[in-house]
Amino acid sequence: MVVDELRDEAVDDLFHALADPTRRDILRRCAADEPSVSRLAQAYPMSFAAVQKHVAVLERAGLVTKERRGREQLVHTDAAAVDRARQALDELASTWRGRVDRMSDLLR
Amino acid sequence: MSVTRVDTDNDNLTVTLVAEFDASIDQVWALWSDPHKLERWWGPPGYPATVERHDLTAGGQVKYRMTGPEGDPHHGLWSVTAVDPPTSLEFTDAFAEPDGTPIADMPVSTITVRLVDREGGTRMELRASFESREDMDTWVATGTIEGLREAVGQTDALLSE
Numbered sequence A: 001m002v003v004d005e006l007r008d009e010a011v012d013d014l015f016h017a018l019a020d021p022t023r024r025d026i027l028r029r030c031a032a033d034e035p036s037v038s039r040l041a042q043a044y045p046m047s048f049a050a051v052q053k054h055v056a057v058l059e060r061a062g063l064v065t066k067e068r069r070g071r072e073q074l075v076h077t078d079a080a081a082v083d084r085a086r087q088a089l090d091e092l093a094s095t096w097r098g099r100v101d102r103m104s105d106l107l108r
Numbered sequence B: 001m002s003v004t005r006v007d008t009d010n011d012n013l014t015v016t017l018v019a020e021f022d023a024s025i026d027q028v029w030a031l032w033s034d035p036h037k038l039e040r041w042w043g044p045p046g047y048p049a050t051v052e053r054h055d056l057t058a059g060g061q062v063k064y065r066m067t068g069p070e071g072d073p074h075h076g077l078w079s080v081t082a083v084d085p086p087t088s089l090e091f092t093d094a095f096a097e098p099d100g101t102p103i104a105d106m107p108v109s110t111i112t113v114r115l116v117d118r119e120g121g122t123r124m125e126l127r128a129s130f131e132s133r134e135d136m137d138t139w140v141a142t143g144t145i146e147g148l149r150e151a152v153g154q155t156d157a158l159l160s161e
Helices: A008-018 A021-032 A037-042 A048-060 A079-106 B025-033 B035-041 B133-142
Strands: A064-069 A072-077 B003-009 B014-021 B049-054 B061-067 B073-084 B088-096 B108-118 B121-130
Touching: A008 A021, A008 A048, A021 A037, A021 A048, A021 A064, A021 A072, A037 A048, A037 A072, A048 A064, A079 B003, A079 B014, A079 B025, A079 B035, A079 B121, B025 B035, B025 B108, B025 B121, B035 B049, B035 B061
Parallel strands: none
Antiparallel strands: A064 A072, B003 B014, B014 B121, B049 B061, B061 B073, B073 B088, B088 B108, B108 B121
């Protein structure tokens, strides 16, 4: 497995990016689709500039990519980045399931 | 037989688990508080644990090592933040050098345990969380716990008694 080396600032960026519910919602929208920033902005009760800022935070954290097509900027979620987090949590869950099974065996 | 509910919260980097044991609260607490019992369930198959030091008090530490299939040692350290026997325990678990110094840049997880007396049994509520997304990435990347998936759903006892 390739180990990505994350700088300290990258870690903070990632954590900061995921801590906001609007940004998490943007991630979900951009996972299945490639909306333009304008289309995204219509989905939230905030200014276009505010949505742009959220997208910028996500992009800085490596969670979305922006691609210019004509006059539009299309936003797409980097599934690998999100999947890594999910995978780690699944493994943590597996670790604890195994421990609970062994605890149960000891209590017999 | 334990019934387990496991939830993962991707937003809060947390795993929450609820298990019901057919044993008294003191018996379940002993799995944590008795180092000889702890080392029998802490390590996954192939990585038996040995508890070297066990001080389950606020500010105390539990030092352990797991020995891998090739004799490779993996040291770990709990830093206990809070304990209220026999009902609750909170600690962080970190990879460590042989002398117990936590290894920088390796994942740290925070664990909280709550035991609740249920008539005829005990419920254990456990939360495990990573401190940061970097910790999570490192966990996946190093593949530290091998053979983990075989441990899930195993019903035969590690030790028969």
